[in-house]
Every structure is written in structure tokens, then in C-alpha cells.
Amino acid sequence: MGTSHDQSTSASWWQQDTVNTAEIADNADFFSSMHGLVQTHPSLALKDNVNNVRFNPTRSQLPKASGSKHLDYRTSATAELRRNPNLSAPDECARACREGEPPRICYYHFTLEYYTVLGAACQVCTPNATNTVWSTCQCILADGVERGVLAANRMIPGPSIQVCEGDKVVVDVENHMEGMEVTIHWHGVWQRGSQYYDGVPFVTQCPIQQGNTFRYQWIAGNAGTHFWHAHTGLQKIDGLYGSIVIRQAPSKDPNSHLYDFDLTTHVMLLSDWMHEDAAERFPGRLAVNVGQDPESMLINGKGQFRDPNTGFMTNTPLEVFTITPGRRYRFRMINSFASVCPAQLTIQGHDLTLIATDGEPVHPVRVNTIISFSGERYDFVINADQPEGAYWIQLRGLGECGIRRAQQLAILRYARGPYQPGTPAPTYDFGLPQGVVRTFFSIIDFCTIYCK
Secondary structure, three states, X not given: OOHHHHHOXXXXXXXXXXXXXXXXXXOHHHHHHOOEEEOOOOOOOOOOOHHHOOOOOOOOOOOOEOOEOOOOOHHHHHXXXXXXXXXXXXXXXXXXXXXXXXXXXXXXXXXEEEEEOOOHHHHXXXXXXXXXXXXXXXXXXXXXXXXXXXXXXXXXXXXXXXXXXXXXXXXXXXXXXXXXXXXXXXXXXXXXXXXXXXXXXXXXXXXXXXXXXXXXXXXXXXXXXXXXXXXXXXXXXXOOEEEEEEEOOHHHOOOHHHOOEOOOOOEEEEEEEOOOOHHHOOOOOOOOOOOOOOOEEEEOOEOOOEOOOOXXXXXXXXXXXXXXXXXXXXXEEEEOOOOOOOXXXXXXXXXXXXXXXXXXXXXXXEEOEEEEOOOOEEEEEEEOOOOOOEEEEEEEEOHHHHHHOOEEEEEEEEOOOOOOOOOOOOOOOOOOOOOOEEOHHHHHHHHHHHOO
């Protein structure tokens, strides 16, 4: 990301062409009555002038391939946005939050389907950003090992929901997975008065059958870093997950004075990764590829993999987080592992100032390494006070994941600096120095005192 984009809060979050939410924020008719199963899938009339739509990204040119037709999932989303002017598009909702601003009704459309890593779309485009609210490429890279996946809008991670505290979130989930049912759970989001949309199958709802669309609706009532994931079968580990960020006005955040920027691109979604369908590994095999330990890990859906048998290394791009010297950045880390392995995260040459865990602010603690478990979220501040360059980010799987030496790398890059670190890539056995290590158990006392 260029320097100009990196520095502008308005460029990252704000769109000039927005809806006057003061007139529609209290429109309860749409939000309360349009719920549950949607009988007909919305479509965009060809005669309509799509240039009048508030958000109309360029249609990607996906080559035809066996079993993979072109899907413009935004057609459904755009049609709903055109039909109902009360709704705000995802890029409009991912904004700077200001105290006293009326809430918005934020609309998302998830199309779930079977897809593939390194599919036909990757022949013509490569996604230059992950953890985004829209996809214009439909190429999933993962760690460079081809396999079938389950994807939302042909993205892994799926679309990022980024809103302000008090916004109303509407998500239409359209199931095109052959022979599969699904529900979506909004991990960490309070469901006060909207318990029907918590996404637990056969508890709060019946699963969404193939060919049906279900409308989820909830209030973004608790600020913080959360995430969404499939709550049916083994679908989460096969790719159905994404981030949720509920921001609040700086005056409400006790640690807002510690950072200058809270960018949409500084969300770090960690996931464990298998090289075959998860169903192939559960309950498990007796002789070949025994157990459920993941072969690899991903950071925002990206990574590389070294085959332990051949030494072959894939050359897919790593995730890159861009910062500018002299600034302080809030990062939001989400552990979306499906396994029980702890995840160890270290950033070369930089301290991490922990300011929140699981959506709740904590007394600031300076560490070098964070160890997290599945479902945990940690917010930390990075001070860009090191020499301009590129620095390694290392993710190591501990416990059972250590058997396969599962790890992943990403890059923290200073704007105008080199794109690659000048030091050799850390390995599982010769990793970055851990320094001061923090886990949930070591900061729980701070949370007890300082959390809201």
C-alpha cells in the first residue's frame, strides 16, 4: 500500500458518497421485519444503469474453467443496496467513528460455495490485499498448495465486517455448497435481543439448506475485535471465516492515546491450514497422514509451505503490513484456529503494546511475543521507531502443531523501504527471539482490573 493511502484515515475508512443516515437510522421496519429466510435471491436488472450504484467495482475477468463459472456475487449485494436506500455498503461502514454520529444499517452478502486454491482466476490476477470488504480478483492463494476449499465470495478469509459501535448489521448468507447445510456464528458479538441470529445450528436456528438464503441481523453493540465463522461440521477449517471489527469513538477507548492509526488493513487473521478437505482427517487415519495436525498456517489467507519430504518451497506471496516511520499503529490479531494448538506470534525488532483482549481494553502491557489459543483476540500497538526496512513476522504452532513444525511468515514493511527483509527467513527451529512472552493467563489479572 502506498504512503498516501497508508497515512490517510479518511482514505482508508471514509467514502464521500454516503447515505444520510440521520434520516434512516431509526427505520425499524426494514431491520425488524426482513429477517430469517429470504424467499427469492435478488438480481440486478440488465437495463438498469449500474453507474448509479454507490459502489460498483470493476468486474474481474475470470477465464472459463471446468466446474468454475464466473460469479459476480456483488450483483446480489448491489441489487439490494439499490432497492433499499436505507442500507450502507461495506466500504461506507468501514469508517472513522465519531461520537454522536447516527448509526448506519450496514449490508453484506455472502455467497458460499465450493472453490479451489490456485484456480482459474489466478491465471489473470493476484489479490494485492486480503482481509478486505470486497474482492475484485477471486483468486485464492493460501500457501501455494492446490486443494479444494469452501469460500465466501471466493475469498479466504471471507469478507471483513468493519462497522462502528451501534451500527445495525445485515448479512444475507446464500448457500451454494452442494449437499451441505451451514450456519454462521458471530464470535464475540453480543446478541441481546437478536439471539435468533447467533448461528448455532438446531439451537438458535435451523441450518441454511443448499439453494436458500438466510438473513442475519444484529446490533454492533460491543466494540472490539471479533470474527465470524461457519458453525456447521468442519467448514471453518476449510475456509469459512472472516474478521469483525467494531470501532468506537476515540473518546470511549481508554487506550486511544497510545496509537495514531487504526487502519482497516491492519487486521491480522491467523488460521491453521490443511492440504486436503478436513473431512478426510476426521476421525482420522490409521497408517497414512495420521492425526488431525495441520500441515501449515496462514496469515490473512496467505503464506508459503516447505514440503518436509522434498524440501520444495512454494513461492506464493506473503502478507505485508505497511507502516510509516514515527507513527503508532493499532493492530488487531484474531486466532481463528480450528485445532487446539497454541499460536506464537513474534515481530522482528518491535515491541508489542497490548491494549485489548477479546474485545475488552486492558492496562497496556509491553511484550515481544504473544501466545494465543483458538478464538482469542489481541489488540496491540506497534511504534514505527526502527530503521526503515522490512521485518519478519513469525507465526509458530506449538503443542501438537509442533510435531509437523507448522509455521508461517509475513512481513512488516516501512513505507519507502525495501520489500524484503535483509535477514534470512526464520525457521521453526531457529525462530525469532521470543523476549517477553504473554498469554491470556498472564494478563487475566490486568483484565480483571481494567476491563469494562
